[in-house]
Amino acid sequence: MGYRKFKADQLFTGNDFAPQGSVLVTDEKGLIEAIIPQEEAGSDINELRGILSPGFINCHCHLELSHLKGVVPPGTGMVPFLLAIMSQRNNKPHQIADAIAQAESEMLSSGIVAVGDICNTDHTINHKLRRGMYYRNFIEVSGFTGAAAGGRFQNAIALLKALKPTGPSAIVPHSPYSVSPELFELVAEQSAGQIITMHNQESQAENEFFQSGNSEMRKLYAAIGVDLSFFTPPGCSSLQAVLQWLDRSASTILVHNVLTSQEDIDSLVKKGLMNRTIFCLCPNANQYINGSLPPVDLFLENNTEIVLGTDSLASNHQLSIYEEIKTILKGFPQLTLETALQWATINGARALGIEDRYGSFEKGKQPGLVQIYETRHTSYSSLIVV
Numbered sequence: 001m002g003y004r005k006f007k008a009d010q011l012f013t014g015n016d017f018a019p020q021g022s023v024l025v026t027d028e029k030g031l032i033e034a035i036i037p038q039e040e041a042g043s044d045i046n047e048l049r050g051i052l053s054p055g056f057i058n059c060h061c062h063l064e065l066s067h068l069k070g071v072v073p074p075g076t077g078m079v080p081f082l083l084a085i086m087s088q089r090n091n092k093p094h095q096i097a098d099a100i101a102q103a104e105s106e107m108l109s110s111g112i113v114a115v116g117d118i119c120n121t122d123h124t125i126n127h128k129l130r131r132g133m134y135y136r137n138f139i140e141v142s143g144f145t146g147a148a149a150g151g152r153f154q155n156a157i158a159l160l161k162a163l164k165p166t167g168p169s170a171i172v173p174h175s176p177y178s179v180s181p182e183l184f185e186l187v188a189e190q191s192a193g194q195i196i197t198m199h200n201q202e203s204q205a206e207n208e209f210f211q212s213g214n215s216e217m218r219k220l221y222a223a224i225g226v227d228l229s230f231f232t233p234p235g236c237s238s239l240q241a242v243l244q245w246l247d248r249s250a251s252t253i254l255v256h257n258v259l260t261s262q263e264d265i266d267s268l269v270k271k272g273l274m275n276r277t278i279f280c281l282c283p284n285a286n287q288y289i290n291g292s293l294p295p296v297d298l299f300l301e302n303n304t305e306i307v308l309g310t311d312s313l314a315s316n317h318q319l320s321i322y323e324e325i326k327t328i329l330k331g332f333p334q335l336t337l338e339t340a341l342q343w344a345t346i347n348g349a350r351a352l353g354i355e356d357r358y359g360s361f362e363k364g365k366q367p368g369l370v371q372i373y374e375t376r377h378t379s380y381s382s383l384i385v386v
Contacts, residue, residue, distance in 0.1 A: 055368025057348025
């Protein structure tokens with residue numbers, strides 16, 4: 001069996017930067033053999049500029065929305081964005097399929113090797129069966145009125161069965177503001193012991209809806225014909241209002257978290273959920289929709305588990321985890337590149353339950369190799385084909 005040897009200006013292992021001069025050794029298929037000093041590596045070393053890292057993990061994407069790139073302009077705010085997506089998400093099947101293929105190609109070329117993908121339709125099935133990359137499917141349900149819960153849940157069960165051949169799959173709630181207590185209960189029972197995800201506190205309007213009821217969210221319900229006469233605001237944040245349905249999962253990936261507070265984190269601790277909660281940040285989508293960023297300092301102060309996602313091309317200019325890292329580092333200059341790379345690699349792999357293969361350069365793993373390098377005018381991340 002032949003071996004390949006790689007040396008870069010810096011070698012990031014998934015956990016930290018290896019000593020200067022370290023050489024990564026793989027077999028011909030990219031299976032990790034060892035990290036060794038250069039003086040022990042012999043000849044035929046592939047010398048690379050920049051940083052060599054394990055493949056990136058995208059913990060939150062809506063691949064099926066790829067055909068909506070550029071349809072909604074930046075800066076609309078959350079409610080107008082949601083209304084625009086709901087009214088324009090259907091397109092011709094071949095256009096949707098072509099956009100999905102192009103989006104996956106973009107992710108692969110930027111160094112993404114595994115994706116936590118939100119699914120509301122079967123549009124991605126045929127493409128995922130080609131095994132271009134690893135997918136964990138999150139079949140998303142919504143419906144804020146209790147009467148609709150049974151029908152919405154049965155539709156999700158049918159989609160779950162259809163998607164299972166493409167990868168691990170679970171039914172998950174869309175968000176606190178779009179799922180009724182009845183539907184939350186059905187989802188919690190079905191997905192007990194599994195990895196789930198939920199959009200969380202993406203805008204001030206979401207929290208205001210649960211705190212006082214006086215919120216721009218009412219425009220959303222009015223537009224889709226939902227009568228809110230039954231709803232009594234619980235007087236707490238949206239996350240706190242639904243914690244009772246998050247205690248049966250193996251873990252929960254909370255996505256966006258722009259308005260998450262210390263009180264919310266304290267509530268997770270009090271409920272015994274903190275060690276099963278992962279915070280997924282999608283900063284470029286937050287910038288695109290609301291011109292905001294999540295409270296990274298708060299998450300660091302509380303030693304939370306953090307991962308990264310791209311959201312969809314409907315709310316982002318590209319699907320690149322490294323672009324998400326750059327935005328986070330610009331917004332929070334006290335954050336180190338090493339920490340952000342941990343979020344993008346080993347943390348993401350753990351969150352999706354795939355750390356046995358992905359996320360770090362450890363013997364026996366096949367995590368993919370990503371080269372990250374800067375020029376005077378721009379920066380790149382690209383998957384190295386081994």
